[in-house]
Amino acid sequence: xxxxxxxRPASGEAASTVGGATPxxxxxxxxxxxxxxxxxxxxxxxxxxxxxxxxxxxxPELGLCRECVRxxxxxxxxxxxxxxxxxxxAQGILPTPLRLGALERxxxxxxxxxxxxxxxxxxxxxxxxxxxxxxxxxxxxxxxxRREDLEQPEESAWHGMMTSVVACGNGRLSGGLYRGLASxxxxxxxxxxxxxxxxxxxxxxxxxxxxxxxxxYNIRIVNVSCGGDYEASYLRDSLSQAADRAxxxxxLVCAAVGNLGHLPHHPVLxxxxxxxxxxxxxxxxxxxLAFSGYDVYHSSYGPTVDGLQKPEVIAPxxxxxxxILPGTPTARQAHLLMQLxxxxxxxxxxxxxxxxxxxxxxxxxxxxxxxxLRSRVEAQRRAQNVxxxxxxxxxxxxxxxxxxxxVAAQMLEAQPALxxxxxxxxxxxxxxxxxxxxxxxQGWGVIDAEAAVLAxxxxx
Ligand SMILES: [Zn+2]
Numbered sequence: 001x002x003x004x005x006x007x008r009p010a011s012g013e014a015a016s017t018v019g020g021a022t023p024x025x026x027x028x029x030x031x032x033x034x035x036x037x038x039x040x041x042x043x044x045x046x047x048x049x050x051x052x053x054x055x056x057x058x059x060p061e062l063g064l065c066r067e068c069v070r071x072x073x074x075x076x077x078x079x080x081x082x083x084x085x086x087x088x089x090a091q092g093i094l095p096t097p098l099r100l101g102a103l104e105r106x107x108x109x110x111x112x113x114x115x116x117x118x119x120x121x122x123x124x125x126x127x128x129x130x131x132x133x134x135x136x137x138x139x140x141x142x143x144x145x146r147r148e149d150l151e152q153p154e155e156s157a158w159h160g161m162m163t164s165v166v167a168c169g170n171g172r173l174s175g176g177l178y179r180g181l182a183s184x185x186x187x188x189x190x191x192x193x194x195x196x197x198x199x200x201x202x203x204x205x206x207x208x209x210x211x212x213x214x215x216x217y218n219i220r221i222v223n224v225s226c227g228g229d230y231e232a233s234y235l236r237d238s239l240s241q242a243a244d245r246a247x248x249x250x251x252l253v254c255a256a257v258g259n260l261g262h263l264p265h266h267p268v269l270x271x272x273x274x275x276x277x278x279x280x281x282x283x284x285x286x287x288x289l290a291f292s293g294y295d296v297y298h299s300s301y302g303p304t305v306d307g308l309q310k311p312e313v314i315a316p317x318x319x320x321x322x323x324i325l326p327g328t329p330t331a332r333q334a335h336l337l338m339q340l341x342x343x344x345x346x347x348x349x350x351x352x353x354x355x356x357x358x359x360x361x362x363x364x365x366x367x368x369x370x371x372x373l374r375s376r377v378e379a380q381r382r383a384q385n386v387x388x389x390x391x392x393x394x395x396x397x398x399x400x401x402x403x404x405x406x407v408a409a410q411m412l413e414a415q416p417a418l419x420x421x422x423x424x425x426x427x428x429x430x431x432x433x434x435x436x437x438x439x440x441x442q443g444w445g446v447i448d449a450e451a452a453v454l455a456x457x458x459x460x
Contacts, residue, residue, distance in 0.1 A: 313443050
C-alpha cells in the first residue's frame with residue numbers, strides 16, 4: 001500500500017540510469033531504454049507544466065518515457081479542448097476518459113448497457129439531445145415502474161443515476177467535460193430496490209428480467225453496483241447462478257466488489273462472487289495523471305466462499321465526477337455554493353441573506369466579514385465535494401464497476417462479435433499491476449482502456 005518512491009535526480013543524465021541498469025521512467029516506473037527517455041529541452045512548456053502538476057517532485061531533467069510523453073500530450077489536448085482552466089493546473093476533478101487515457105473515437109455506439117440499481121433518474125446527460133434510455137423497469141413493484149417515475153427527484157434515484165451517468169453520461173451539463181466513456185451507448189434501467197434496501201432475490205429478479213429482454217433491447221453488458229445480503233457459494237446461490245447464466249447467454253456482468261476492504265472481514269457478496277462476473281475493485285489515482293504513486297481504494301477482496309480470487313481488476317473508485325440529482329436540496333446547495341464562489345466578495349453578505357435556509361453552515365456564518373465568508377464558502381464547497389453546479393465527486397466501487405462497463409461498451413463498438421469471456425480476458429490481460437499493492441486487492445491490476453479497446457479492435 002506504500003506509495004511509489006519519489007524519483008531521484010540522476011546527475012548529468014536525462015534520467016535515472018543508476019548503476020548502469022535499465023532505467024525506469026520516473027513517472028510511470030516502467031522500464032525504458034535509455035534512448036527512450038526524453039528530458040529537458042525535448043519537452044514543451046505545456047507538457048512540463050502538466051507533468052509537474054500531476055507528479056509533485058518531478059523536474060524536466062529527470063525525463064520521462066515516450067509512452068508518458070504521448071499520454072500527457074493526449075491529456076493536454078483533451079484539457080485544452082474541453083476545459084482550458086484545468087490544463088497545467090493541479091486543481092479540479094479530472095474527467096474519467098482523460099484519467100483512463102481512453103480513445104475518443106469510441107463511444108459505445110450500438111451497445112446497450114443494463115444497470116441494476118436502487119433507482120434511477122432521466123438525467124439530462126442521458127436524455128439530451130437524444131434520449132438513450134430504451135426502457136425503465138421496477139422489478140420490486142407490481143406495476144413494474146413507469147417512465148414518468150424517472151422524473152421524480154426521490155432519494156432512491158441517486159445511486160443508479162450516478163452509476164449510469166458515470167458510464168454513459170455525455171457531459172451535457174458540463175459542456176462535455178464530465179462524460180463517460182460510453183457516452184453514446186443506450187441504456188436499460190432496472191430498479192431492484194430502494195435507498196433503504198436492495199434484497200438478494202430482487203437483484204436476481206433484475207437479472208431474470210434482463211435475460212428475458214436482452215434480445216429486444218440488444219443488451220450486451222449488465223452493470224451491478226449493488227450486492228446481495230449474504231455470502232453464498234455459486235453452487236447453490238440463485239443470484240450467483242443468474243449472473244453466470246447471463247454470461248453464458250452472452251452478457252458481460254460487471255460487478256462492484258464492495259467497500260469493506262478496511263475491515264478484518266471483507267466479504268465479496270453475490271453477484272460479485274460469481275465466477276463468471278468481471279468483478280471490479282477501486283483504484284485511488286489521487287486525481288492525478290502520473291500513472292505511478294497510485295494506491296488501492298478500500299475495496300472488499302477475496303477469497304470468496306468458493307475460494308475464488310476477486311476482484312479481477314481495479315478502476316477509479318474515488319475522485320470520480322458524478323451528477324447531482326436535480327430538484328433536491330443538494331442541488332440547491334450546490335447551485336448556491338457555485339453562485340457564491342463566482343460572486344465578488346462584497347456581494348456575499350447580500351447573497352447569503354437572500355438564500356437563507358439552503359445551507360445551515362452558511363446561515364450560521366451570516367454576519368461574518370466578507371473575507372471570512374469567502375473562505376467559509378470554499379471550505380463548504382470542498383466539504384460537500386461540489387465541483388460544479390451539477391456535479392460532485394464521489395467514491396466507492398459502485399463507480400469503478402460502471403467505468404469498466406463503459407470500457408467494455410467501447411470494446412463492443414470496436415468488435416461487436418466479442419463474447420463476454422473474451423471481453424473479460426482482454427480487460428484482464430491488458431490491465432497493469434500496481435507494483436506496491438497486494439495481488440489480493442487488485443487482481444490483474446488497473447484497467448488500461450486504450451489497450452483493451454485496441455486489443456478488441458484487432459481481434460478477428
Ligand atoms: Zn513513463
